[in-house]
Amino acid sequence: MSAMLDIKNLHAEIEDNEILRGLDLTVNPGEVHAIMGPNGSGKSTLANVLAGREEYEVTEGSVTYNGQDLLDMDPEERARDGVFLAFQYPVELPGVSTMQFLRTAVNAMREHRGEDEMNVAEFMKLMREKADFVNLDHSLMQRSVNEGFSGGEKKRAEIFQMAMLDPKLGILDETDSGLDIDALKIVSEGVNKLRADDRAFVLITHYQRLLNYIRPDVVHILMDGRIVKSGGFELAEELEAKGYEWIREHADDAVVA
């Protein structure tokens, strides 16, 4: 099986601060990987580098996505090829109609795949279907993108967008932060329904809580810009019980190559 995402020795910096310092990660189709780490360990940097945010500079290493050099692709090319980032802080876009935005996005994907534009009726049907997926009030789709949404609504809207765009690789950047337990369950259920043999997820989170609802295949601990330990779900439980300090103390002998 060839890897969907293959990250080798990734170094990245922002404003001359090196954040990622030799990160390795391999994700195969169908797998769910959780990346856990304390604040400042490089979790969000990894998400942003994968999505193509220009402020981050990759100084060393490589990222291969389905055989292509991901770092060489524009953010929209990555999206059209199936990379989706659910933002930690989704932006509000006053005046930008959610429907118009998503229709443009869906049709950009379809054009990329050589398919015809989706007609309005089909599109509306798809929107309703996917909104129900995450219990998103249909009236929110009549509003501007994320404008005036509560924190929980914004996170659900991200999962809704992911369902609309049908990606191959979903990267969820602290999607659990700020969610109450009910919202967390809804979001998790949405993600679980999207799990498929040809789709992979990278869940970036500080806490184990999300992983109780979206069971990962592999758990990685990220510290100081590198994966210092990888394991199964039990690693997340151990981390929750003992804390990041325990990992830090055992980091050197715990690195899994």
Added chain:
Amino acid sequence: MIDTLEQTPTLREWIEAGPGDYVNGHATPFAALRARARTAFDHLGIPTRKDEAWKYTNIEKALRHDYALLDSDATPIVDASDVADYRIDGLDAYTLVVVNGTVVPELSDTDGLPAGVHIGSLREAATSHADVVERHLGQYADVESEAFIALNTASDLNGVFLQIDKSVTLERPIQIVHVTNTDEDAFVQTRNLYLFGENSEALVVETYHSASDVKTFGNRVSEVVVERAARINLLQLQTEGDNASQVNTLQIEQDAASYFAAHTYTLGGALVRNNVNAVPNAEGCETHLYGLYILDGEQHVDNHTLVDHAKPNCFSNELYRGIVDGRSTGVFNGKVFVRRDAQQTNAYQSSQGVVLSDDASHHSKPELEIYADDVKCSHGSTTGEVEPEHVFYLRSRGLSEQQAKSLLLYAFAHDIVTELPHEALRTYLDALIEDRLNAQLLG
């Protein structure tokens, strides 16, 4: 002395000739007013950039060009088919066509206007509506201190006269189609007088078009009188070509409890200066000034607004947005006066500019002068680029950079469009804006 120059003079020849020469020699029926304006103009002269009000716009340089003074009585030729193209789809408006400042009844369509509404040429109204014209013309636009008002008032004083009687509601809008069509580089002056009677209601749409590619300069003055409790919307849509410049003055006088909204859209033209001066001159007035300008190439657009609160309990709201690309320049200069007696005034002003290229510039200058102590006033002014964070969000969903910017700028502009009180106008403007963004700015 009248009509001493045998041939049509250029603007500069006329200015240099000094007092005594009216533009084009039609001294009657406004002889006294015109003579006074000519004297005032000779005293004022064309403003320079040393004049604070013209700091960002070098109008003196723009007028060094040899523009012929266009004789508004020369028979203007415009094809009826062109006029059909200028009509706004779905607006279902009464249409008045004005070519080079002269009303052309053959091209107009005002059939079915309700009783109590008169629209036609100002020159003719000087006879047919002598009393009201005499009472209002030149009473609001300040001949003594504004050079372009003086210059306009010293001219033929021809243009549109619109009068709506007390308690008449116009169910259909009026579209006034202004066309400039000339073979020689020309200076065109237009004078409009709009009288909206007590408790009347109307939507008036002015569209401006150039039918030829020669250089033209329009000096337009409109005096608008909004009587007690009248509810009026006026849209000025400027979509002229790259050789068409103008100074456009809109002078609004409001009586008690009246509502007036100006919607000023500048999507075309070379150098455009819009002076919008509103005087809510009695209690309970509501005044809205909305403006949108989308510029590229060498365009220069200067919006200069004044809301002069002289009386208590009035509300004014100003919302201007501009997008500048290429080597264009956008200016917003908004002054709000709250005079000592104007207690309980609520006055708001917001100006936002988005700059798309390194060579484009945007200047925003709010000025609030408040002499009353019990008022609510605020202003906000921003100039910036399209938020990179917003563009990235959209690109991460598969939109190209151009699609992302287009969607964001469209939303930015659309906020002004939503203030238009007619569905067909909103649809028309949205389409114009989308086309301008995609085909011209970002394309």
